[in-house]
Amino acid sequence: MPLVSMRQLLDEAAKGGYGVGAFNVNDMEQIQAIMEAARETQSPVIVQASRGARAYSQDRFLYHLMIAATEVYPEIPTVLHLDHGNSVATCKSAIDMGFTSVMMDGSLMEDGKTPSSFEYNVAVTREVVELAHAKGVTVEGEIGCLGGIEDGHGAGGDGLSHLTDPDQAVEFVKQTGLDALAIAIGTSHGAYKFSSKPTGETLKMARLIEIHNKLPNVHLVMHGSSSVPKELQDIINMYGGKLKPTWGVPVEEIQLGIKNGVRKINVDTDNRLAITGAIRKVFAENPSEFDPRSYLKPARAAMQQVMEDRMNAFGQAGHAGDYAPLSLEEMRAGYAAGGA
């Protein structure tokens, strides 16, 4: 089957009461790890690429790798999503390329760092909704800002200074007509999220529940949702790495989120850790090795294991064959008929 709409995947996830992981990719091995995990667990999947990933892979390579994924794994409903689009032009270029879903992150200005005004956010998100829905493509927006800054998709700090305001979220959804809403509840991108294991208080789960109660039919998105498992940190450090002790988002808190309207869960860092640990291990144990396949294969397998664990934990496992995917043309007609 061709690449499918994210909106349909999330609508189905809402019906089934489960979440769908959205996993970042930059290269062939990462795409293969996700697709193999999806086949193994029979999961629908969201594969996402940031602006950095698009630049790294020269965009069209990534697109064609994703087309290959749909050919090799025809039974898996697969979405290609733009992560953290920073402008209308970036989103438009992704739609033109064949992405079936885009995120317009208007919570930040185009630099990906400076918090924007509500009016700016509504204006750019609304514009993307209009041009995306005209092609049946899904739109994710964001209200409130994540912490962290190193990837250029965060407002800096610990993620607590720009939490989502529930009433503003309601207004934002009404004024933009988006399909999925990313909220800020205290997470940040990258490995260094928390200096001790976060509780539901640290994570502001009550805020998430309040937003869900006000917007019960809106698909919520949790960014910065890597769990940063100690086992993966330990492998890196055991083989010469120097990660400082750190904590991510516990899987149980994500599961609580899923019970309260979270349908899309963004994970990138955990895969980066798994890949790096596996490569370091090969380099440390076999210093004479120089065939890239000798370390890329274990790296891909390590990422696949993380992906299977997350697909099972989020509940998407077993749902790949539940429904017949709609074409983007059918999605377009649905939007045109007022079915957003």
Ligand code: G3H
């Ligand atoms: O949102 C952040 C993702 O982890 C992507 O990061 O911009 O370094 O590719 P990136």
Ligand code: 13P
């Ligand atoms: P992590 O850094 O927690 O994996 O978050 C990824 C993300 O939110 C991508 O948009």
Ligand code: ZN
């Ligand atoms: Zn993100």
